[in-house]
Amino acid sequence: MSSRTHRIVAIVAALLLLVTMVSLSRDFGFTWDERFQQKYGEQIWDYLHGRVPRATFDTDEGNQYLYGGLFEIVAVAAQHALPSVDPYVVRHAVNSVWGWAGIVICGLAAGHAFGRRAGWIGAALLTAAPRYVGDAMNNPKDIPFAAAAMAVLGLTLTMDWRCPRLTWLRAAALTGAIAVGIGIRPLGLVLLLYSAGVIGLASLVWAVAGRGAPARPPGSAASSREPGAMRTLAMNVGWLALIAAVAIPAGSIFWPYAQAQPYVRPLTAFVKTTQLDWARGFDVLFDGQNLGAGDLPWTYVPVWLGISLPPVILVGVVASWLVVRRGLQEAVAWLGLLAFAAAPVLAAIVRHATIYDGIRHLLFVIPPIVALSAAGWSAVASTRARAVALLLLAVGIAEPVLFQLRNHPNQIVYFSPAIGGPKHAFARYDMDYWGNSVLQAVAWADEVARASGVPLVVSGNPIQAVDANGGRFRALQVVPRAASTYHLDIRLMRGPSGALKEFAARPDILYTVATADGTPLCIVIPGPAFLQVSDRLKLRRD
Structure with a gap:
């Protein structure tokens, strides 16, 4: 294939991926950090338009002020351009563009560092990685930062090391x-x-x-x-x-x-955000134990990498050492990617870092890991075992792709088949820690309300996720859990291991948002006022 043809094919593939990701983004739910992030973006918008003084942001309230508002201002600008669309649908569309950029940048970096084939493999592997795709739709900090980090890696490691100018x-x-x-x-x-x-x-x-x-x-x-x-x-x-x-x-x-x-202040913010003192007491479910985010074993990050990355990526990383023998350019790129991916993991272990919600705070190491994996698979495909290598690669990629197809939009709960998938991770590890699946439960409640011709009042936990997602549906009213007027109670399956098992076994569950293997992510149970409408509801339990 000529360079011109290859460029055209790559551009078309990238554009198709962009359209697909933006289209799918509306299926993903509100995450419980998004409300104050949205507010932060609106405050910055008002500040830039002269309606809020800069001193407003010199505060010790919360920690959002310690982060830049680049993503937030882009999202709010898009919301102003599309006022008739639900603001969180717009946010997720913007988020998906950042996720798409991360995939394209990963492919370009791998291609420039290790060859054209490695670039295509890198883009395919990152697109196939379920957790990356899930985060790409509603994670407004870690995904955009991962894209920026991969861009820096690509620009740095693809210099001509024979003459590094x-x-x-x-x-x-x-x-x-x-x-x-x-x-x-x-x-x-x-x-x-x-x-x-x-x-x-x-x-x-x-x-x-x-x-x-x-x-x-x-x-x-x-x-x-x-x-x-x-x-x-x-x-x-x-x-x-x-x-x-x-x-x-x-x-x-x-x-x-x-x-x-x-x-000065970016450095101050860096120190404060790397300490995460405010989060040390956050609950973390790890290997069946209920732990504090500040009291995790040193194995936390390595184990999470092993159970949340598809095996095809890990195999490629192991094989990536083969590129070292190819010459200075490949060796430096390999070492640079490895160092960038390994250093944060080692730092988290040595510093006994406060970490929670899986390893989303270290999501920026995933694209370089994928680039290493692409280099490994490309190197193996350059040997006499090319046909076998490409067949194994195709089979390996098919596994996470099938997971995505069967579990959309809950890609975020992918667990490696090596540990038995989500079913065997349930009540052992945090699943849908951000509440993405709450949208599906709220959507079910709306379907019931419309099919029955009965306006329904709902509540749940986390209430902010129920409330924000409820804004998409006119047949529902959302009230605080302290009220006694709600008909349906929506509960995210997050918490201690024993409580999760207890909730999953409740006999009064009306609806369950579950993975393809039956793992419960979110449930709907009767609320205090359920009996007032129960005889008029047409419940769909599948």
Whole structure:
């Protein structure tokens, strides 16, 4: 296939994926962080239009002010452009575009680093990863940040390491990608340190080795101080300093808190958000035990990676060492991806970090892991076992793809078949920790109300998810759980292991949102006023 044809095919495939992801995003539910994130975005919108002073964001209330508002302002702008559409439907559509960008960037980075085939495999693997797709629809921090991080990795690790010179175009792209990362999470500062460290070290090694220096007369001594090498080192250092000087304040454009001290407050926010002191007491279900987020065993992150990533990705990572023998370019890219993916995991273990909701806070390591896996599968496909490798790859990808097809829109509860899938993870690990499945329960209640011709009052837990999702349906009224007037009680299956088993065994369950293997994610049970309408309801229990 010619380069031009390949480019056209890639563009068409990317556009089809974009349309598909945006179309599917409306099926995903409100997550219980979204209400205050939406409010934060609206506050920033008002601030940018002169209706709210910047000092409003100098607060100790909550922790949202510690994060940039880039995603939020884009979502709110889209909502203003589409006022007739439910605001959370618009948010999820915007979210899906970020998720799509992460897939495209992962494919491009893998392709430039390890070859065209690796690029296609990387994009396919990340698209097939159920949890990534699930998060791509309603995770407004971790998915956009993962896309920005992968862009920085791609721009950094695809330099020509035989002559590591930063061009103005690459420097500008790095500045933009780092600024986007900072504008979403203060952790974006790490992207600056990473790119500066990799490029700076490579430039120093290249300069000390005296490579790239001008030709010398025969018999003259080689010197690391010759203009070619040293000038390149100096230029790269200058570019990196300029990138830092521009990217940090640029990341504060939609971050009112940081604007007061754009070179200081992002660092302050970074320190506070990496400690997560406010979350140490959050409940976490891990290996059947009810633990605090600040008291997890060191195995938490490694185990979650093992049980939440499809086996086809893990196998590819193991095989990726084969690319090291191909040459300097591939070896540096492999090492850079591995270091970026492994460092946060090791840091979480060593620091005994506070983590909850699976490993969504470390979601940014997934695209580089997938890029490594793509490199591994591509390398195996370059051997004599090409046909076997491609067959195994196809079978491996089919497994998570089938899971997505059978369990849409609950991709977020994927568990590896190696541990028996969601059924065997139930009451052992947190499942739908953000409440995505509540939308399906609310939709069922709306269907019952319309089919029966009876307006229904609903409540549930988490109430914010029931309330926000209820805004899509006119046949329902949502009230607080303290009221005694609601007919249906919607409960997300999240909590201690014993309570989950008890709720799953209740004989009065009216409806269950479940995975294809029967794992309950959300249930609907009678509310205090259920008997007032029970004889008029046409219940659909399937």
